[in-house]
Amino acid sequence: MKKILFLLFLVEGVTFGNPKVYNDIFEGQKVALKEAKLMLYIISSSKCQHCHNLLNGINNTPHLLKLLKDDFVFIVTDLENPYSRIPNDIVFNGKTPTTYILTPTGNLIGIPIEGSIKSQDLYTLLKGLEDYKKERLGF
Numbered sequence: 001m002k003k004i005l006f007l008l009f010l011v012e013g014v015t016f017g018n019p020k021v022y023n024d025i026f027e028g029q030k031v032a033l034k035e036a037k038l039m040l041y042i043i044s045s046s047k048c049q050h051c052h053n054l055l056n057g058i059n060n061t062p063h064l065l066k067l068l069k070d071d072f073v074f075i076v077t078d079l080e081n082p083y084s085r086i087p088n089d090i091v092f093n094g095k096t097p098t099t100y101i102l103t104p105t106g107n108l109i110g111i112p113i114e115g116s117i118k119s120q121d122l123y124t125l126l127k128g129l130e131d132y133k134k135e136r137l138g139f
Helices: 002-017 025-035 049-059 062-071 119-127 130-137
Strands: 038-044 072-078 098-102
Touching (some): 038 049, 049 062, 049 119, 062 072
Parallel strands (some): 038 072
Antiparallel strands (some): 038 098
């Protein structure tokens, strides 16, 4: 009985502990506008080893996952998916992964990060946006 309860707790923690990942930026943007959250948008390819490294790094960094869940809308577009859409106003040079930080209205913050980034560096970058959100965006 204790093992069953432990497994249920573990599954529930995994299910409810990770941020929702949107695969459509337009769907994610609706949520970002509604919840007044910045968007972390990654253009990746399921055939790209650097993309796998980036996404696995994010998935294995609990404090980054918590930050994404609490303060961001997390969107990942896979170029191998024929239904993937990249907005026309997003500058994408074809390099995967490319990471963007966007306001809820879709404006780019900073410059895109082309290539993989260590999850701890990504956490530091995203955490540093708290003052920006308060001062420039008012939330």
